[in-house]
Amino acid sequence: xxxxxxxxxxxxxxxxxxxxxxxxxxxxxxxxxxxxxxxxxxxxxxxxxxxxxxxxxxxxxxxxxxxx
Numbered sequence: 001x002x003x004x005x006x007x008x009x010x011x012x013x014x015x016x017x018x019x020x021x022x023x024x025x026x027x028x029x030x031x032x033x034x035x036x037x038x039x040x041x042x043x044x045x046x047x048x049x050x051x052x053x054x055x056x057x058x059x060x061x062x063x064x065x066x067x068x
Contacts, residue, residue, distance in 0.1 A: 004018065004021070004022070004024060007024060008024055011024065013065075014027075014068070015027050015028075017062060017065050019042065019052050019054050019058070019062065020052065020053070020054070020055070020058075023052055025042070025044065025052070027065075027066070028045075029044050029045055029048060030042055030043075030044065030045070030066070031043045031044060031045040033066070036053070038053055038055065038056065039053065039054050039055045039056040039057070039058065039059040040053070040054040040059045040062060040063075041053055041054070042054060042062075
């Protein structure tokens with residue numbers, strides 16, 4: 001059992017992003033991004049098909065990561 005911090009240190013930061021304390025996502029799993037009053041909401045592709053919130057504090061860094 002590894003912590004998310006440990007996993008985050010092992011994966012390629014160009015492909016994986018830690019959106020919050022619970023999730024690390026792969027760049028190709030992102031289906032759609034929308035702006036919300038909290039920051040951003042990221043819709044994931046199938047088979048996940050759910051949304052993750054990204055705080056305003058992390059929104060700019062996330063957008064830069066998506067741009068490559």
